[in-house]
Amino acid sequence: MTYFFETYGCQMNHAESASVEQTLISRGWTRAGAAEDADLVIINTCSVRITAETRVFGRLAHFTALKKKRAFTLLVMGCMAERLHEELQQRFPKVDFVVGMFERQIFIDIFQALEEKRPYISIDEKPVNEYFFAPSSYESGAFQTFVPIMNGCNNFCSYCIVPYVRGREVSRAVDEILAELDVLADKGVREITLLGQNVNSYRFYDPETEKTVNFPALLTAIVRHIEKKGSIRWVRFMSSHPKDLSDELIEVIAREELVCSFIHLPVQHGSNRILQAMNRRYTRESYLSLIGRIREKIPGVTFSTDILVGFPGETEEDVEQTIDLIKTIRFDAAYMYYYNPREGTKACSFPDQVPESVRKERLARIIKLQNSLSADLMRKRVGKTVPVLVESTSRNNPEELFGHTELGEMVVFEGKNNTGLIGNFVEAELICLRGRTFRARIKEAGTDILSR
Ligand code: SF4
Structure with missing residues (x-):
């Protein structure tokens, strides 16, 4: 039997697709060269931006038309499956399965029914409302891979849909993560990225030891564990919320050689007024002070960030503050985007929405600046x-x-x-x-x- 994946959105979605894919491969399925040739097409969706949702609607219309020509199974998973469950079923009745974020335990039952060429019988009981971490997201032959360690977010930034579709934070058990690392090391993986919406608020209560493991403790445990096998030599993590990046974590990054000195630390904006409206819960000053503390403890550390331009109420003065912050910090890289109102978030109903043409113009200015800074920093590395x-x-x-x-x-x-x-x-x-x-x-x- 053959499958085909289309994945939209963040690294978390890509890691989750890879892990579902591994489940299929372990059951004897093979990847089709194109969606048009597959017995099962899975679309892993993203709700963060309206453009990503519109794209998925277009793809579903395409696959619905294709289903009139030949029989195959169409499954939708990910954030849209959680957020728009009913709407997807009503608008696209040819979609066979819409699997929400908290019902992924049913994947195995669906796959089994397809393998046995019998209808899938849904269980009456709703699946447990708990996030299910699928096993390893390793892709055959890869030397680097993502390892999800937590899911969800408790922060409710006013522009973000993630807490509504992925739910509250759930952390994965330490033993389960370490066991997965053993499997990855045996396969020759050299670099891992620990993944979560908010990795540094990782917190797992171990009932056996009656202790809670936080992110710095997990990172230390991971380093001690992988040292024994020697295969995995670079450990990264993303994304970090600046308010949760503790001095304890800085100590661990500074101390542990296997943890890369490259930190992704989304700042989003340089103006305190906008940061407050975004509900980011840090200020420009506290962010700068955090960067300063990290640079002091970890010589040679580099940073990447996320910048969100054109938030409701943003003035030229606010943009200037972002520009000033970028110039002050000199990030090595940045993911820059302009604000798009997202239905279901607080910021969607904020007054003073910035016209799209202004948002685009401001973003172009920021991108130009960051690109020239990045190129400058890269040129300085020649000879090293x-x-x-x-x-x-x-x-x-x-x-x-x-x-x-x-x-x-x-x-x-x-x-x-x-x-x-x-x-x-x-x-x-x-x-x-x-x-x-x-x-x-x-x-x-x-x-x-x-x-x-
Ligand atoms: S920290 Fe903010 S931006 Fe990041 S996932 Fe949570 S709510 Fe969204």
Whole structure:
């Protein structure tokens, strides 16, 4: 039997799709080359922006038309399945299954029914209203993977739909995470990203020890655990809420070599007035002070961030404050977007919505600034020797190898007789920059420099 996935939205959605995919593969299913050839098409949806929802509606109309020509099963999961359950069923009666965020235990029953070519009989009882962490999201042959450690969010930023569709925070058991890391290490994974809407508010109560494990403690436990196997050598995490990034966590990042010194810390805005309207619960000053404390404790640390432009009530003065904050901090990278009203969120009904043309113009200014800062910071790295995880041969030139640095920068280098390096770390000198990719020279070939 064959399946096909279409995934929209955040890394969490991609990790969840990969983990459902692993469940299918372990049951003997294979991936179809195109949706048009699959026995089962799964669309994992996103509700964060209206454009993502509109796109899914378009795809559902396409698959509905396709179903008139041939029989296959159509399943919708993810945030839209949670938020628009009834609407999806009414508007698209040809969709066979709409599986909400808290009913994913039924996946196995659905797959089994399809394999046995019998109708799926839904159980009368509603599934337990608990988030279900699917097993490993590892994709065959990959050296890096995402490991979900928590789901949901308690923060209710006024523009964000996530707490309404993913529910309150639920943390995954420590033992379950460590067991998954063993499986990943055995498969040769070298880099993991611990994933959650709000990773640093991870909190798991262990009934056996009667202790609560917080994120710094989990990170330490993970490092101690993976050290024994030696395969996983880079640990990242995202996303962090600035108000929850504690001094205890800074100590752990500073102390543990396996934790990458590259932190994604969404600031969203540089104006206190807007931060307050966003319900972010930190100020420009406290964010700057946090960055300062991190830089002091972790020399060489770098940051990426999220910037949201055009929030209701935003004035030119507020934009200037964001520009000033970006220039002051000099983020290595930023994900920048303009505000789109999201039905169901508080900000949707705020007065003084900024016209779209103004939002776009402000965003273009911010992007231009950040791109020039990023390029500047990258140029300054030319000449440095850094560890690189070699991932594959280059797509453009099979005689070159492709990899990335601890900061996530793309690197290519001579690879004619070096394919044995794929899956290993090398020390490479960054010799020049082409666009956003470094050309590098290997300083130490054939050595796993991080496992010394
Ligand atoms: S922290 Fe704010 S922006 Fe992030 S998921 Fe929670 S509510 Fe949304």
